[in-house]
């Protein structure tokens with residue numbers, strides 16, 4: 001098990017980092033246990049109410065579907081060298097299907113690009129049981145519950161951050177973190193700091209294609225794969241494939 005706890009420490013995390021992470025409640029030693037803990041979380045009353053209300057009143061196109069309506073954990077290869085960090089599940093995407101970026105236009109864009117560069121076994125991901133698997137990459141989010149208007153509050157972002165910290169600690173092969181957008185960028189830097197890495201102050205600003213070396217990691221920014229960006233041409237498939245190809249190269253993945 002990658003990143004399994006051993007003798008009270010976590011593989012891939014330095015002693016100093018472990019001491020800093022140890023303050024996170026219910027520290028657990030593997031991704032499966034962390035996944036269970038994420039899915040059961042009800043720490044943010046506003047988001048719990050929203051994620052459940054959305055599932056109870058689906059739009060016409062999803063009438064009759066049973067929504068997941070719970071937090072959405074990370075998904076991918078436990079031996080990942082690349083981590084993509086989104087913002088939060090979409091109300092009718094991940095919040096409906098139970099898997100990150102699954103069942104909406106953002107996911108259609110993301111999975112097609114991952115497949116095109118050889119990081120996914122298929123170009124689509126529409127349902128959690130569709131056989132999609134990732135090689136060398138893991139996909140998570142800064143916030144695990146769908147927020148109203150896609151806008152989590154600063155307090156909700158802070159409350160959810162420990163899940164990202166722990167996922168990153170448990171991805172023992174991780175080298176390249178690709179935050180999608182400015183909020184994910186801030187979460188990734190905060191998570192690295194919580195892992196004991198020295199993050200520059202003032203914090204480097206987000207930029208598409210911006211690279212920052214932090215300890216043994218590289219943080220590589222990308223515009224988010226939201227419809228707002230992909231439908232307007234701000235982020236095109238070639239642009240995003242170039243980001244993924246750069247991440248692969250830095251992660252030494254072929």
Ligand code: SF4
Nearest residue numbers: 041043044071145160
């Ligand atoms: S956003 Fe994160 S911390 Fe808040 S309820 Fe959802 S999983 Fe829990």
